[in-house]
Amino acid sequence: MFKSTFHALCITLALGGAVYSAGAAAAGQSGDVPEVATSTAAETQVSINHASAEQLAAAMNGIGLKKAQAIVSYREQYGPFTEVAQLKEVPGIGSALIERNSSRLKL
Structure with missing residues (x-):
């Protein structure tokens, strides 16, 4: 085989x-x-302070709707994120997940 x-x-x-x-x-x-049209990181980045749960789930690798909703809930409860690494404070989000998506995330 x-x-x-x-x-x-x-x-x-x-x-x-x-x-x-x-x-x-x-x-x-x-x-x-x-010449091949390529998208830059700026075109595919999602704001963790402004994006909806659906937008976060679509843009992030390894994030489903449930974890994306947890990010939005955390943001609504504690205010905007001051750095991307602060996502580790959201239950279910770890360092590996943040590293994997670092090029896709912005404040």
Whole structure:
């Protein structure tokens, strides 16, 4: 099973490279890296002081609606966060979760 899966992955990667090369040549870039629209961290950041529970759940990795609601409830009870690390005070939110989402969060 592993061998056939690995073989299929290799073929897929090889075909992807061939498609990329053909696309670059057709675009006249002859091997240059094509311009790809990428989103920056600023475009995907969510404010922990202003976002709704739904927005927090959608933007954060490992946060469901229940934990997002806990963040909003904490914010409503204790006031706005003064730093992102303060999220650790919310029950169910730990350091690993904050680290994983640090690029997505702002005050």
